[in-house]
Amino acid sequence: MRQRFPGLTLVSAGQLPLAALAALFEAAFSGYAVPIRQNAALLAARVRSEQIDLEHSRVALRDGAPCALCLLARRGDTMRIAAMGVVPAARGAGLGRLLLDEAIAVAREQRAARLLLEVLGSNAVARRLYERAGLRPRRRLLGWQRAPFTPRAEAALRRTHCIELARALGADHALDWPWQLAPASVASGYAWMSTYAIADKAYAWIDDRARDRLALGHLFVAPHARGAGYARRLLVSLQAHFPGRAWTIPPLVPEEFGGAVLEALGFTRSALDQVEMELALG
Known part of the structure; x- marks a missing residue:
């Protein structure tokens, strides 16, 4: 060629x-x-x-x-x-x-054993290129967004190291994270990301560089603390810490992860999504 x-x-x-x-x-x-x-x-x-x-x-x-x-x-x-x-x-x-x-x-x-990639769902040309080479869709990765709100209460929020979040993620073996959200990516620490937590129960991994919005990479509740409202408490605490900022979640959330939880927290789907694709090489 x-x-x-x-x-x-x-x-x-x-x-x-x-x-x-x-x-x-x-x-x-x-x-x-x-x-x-x-x-x-x-x-x-x-x-x-x-x-x-x-x-x-x-x-x-x-x-x-x-x-x-x-x-x-x-x-x-x-x-x-x-x-x-x-x-x-x-x-x-x-x-x-x-x-x-x-x-x-x-x-x-x-x-x-395998080759992965992500492509925007709207990029039909690239998707055809990958499919002709033998890659197949594995799952959809969704983006979410939320308008700023006025928090009514605030929990004890602490700043922590990304390693703590990576350990918590790694301990939950039931979840198959996309590459950029996997424990190895979090542990290596994107320089622009910050990690916040409520005790050892809930974690947020955010990019707060923009003055008008927060980009949320992870909103993770440890298995032992689920069902007790910690995701909402963490979101409220972060909004109090960063008042007036809207929320965006990049299109990296697997379709099978947490959609009902995000909707209950006031998030709506954003226009962008990605398709994770895979080629088996073994």
């Missing part, structure tokens, strides 16, 4: 300085449905938290200039396409399929 791309070479993403890779990442997602801003510090945090393997990730060079990338992550026997994109000037020529085929080949060479 590479004969179709004269002047094109694929190299390890580890060959690029992190700042150059971050600039390529941002350019490759130009015009994406969700605006993406990237710099070396943010990309470094993502590499650490998602266990992105830069050595086995790929960058496409056309006449020596970076024009596309595919970032691969690995945990155990599972690999994941953490990001794949092509700069606008190089789109429409089949580079996406070239990078996807390369990612599958690398995953096989590394003896991975």
Whole structure:
């Protein structure tokens, strides 16, 4: 297939300085449905938290200039396409399929048992590309939102370390978290996330950088404390701590997780969702 791309070479993403890779990442997602801003510090945090393997990730060079990338992550026997994109000037020529085929080949060479990725539900073109390569939908990941409210009461809220939340998540073996919400991601600590808790019963993992809203990654109640209203108490306490801010939950919540609980807490589905897809390699 590479004969179709004269002047094109694929190299390890580890060959690029992190700042150059971050600039390529941002350019490759130009015009994406969700605006993406990237710099070396943010990309470094993502590499650490998602266990992105830069050595086995790929960058496409056309006449020596970076024009596309595919970032691969690995945990155990599972690999994941953490990001794949092509700069606008190089789109429409089949580079996406070239990078996807390369990612599958690398995953096989590394003896991975399966390859995962997420794609926006509205991105029909990308979904067809992945399906033609053999990936199949595994589940839907939903986003949620809520308007700010005036809290009537407040529980004892404490700031804690992400490791405490990761341990609590890891102890609940019944839940199959998506990659970015898995205990390994939480434990590695996205630099922009903060963790709050009520005792050892309920935890929230939030991004509070925006002045008008809170992005909620986790609202987790430990199994021994469920059914006692701790999710609501934690939400109320956080709203009191961050008054006037609206709430967003990125489209990472599995459809089978907590929808009734979120609705009871006043959340509604957002327009964005993702499809988690899987290719069995064993």
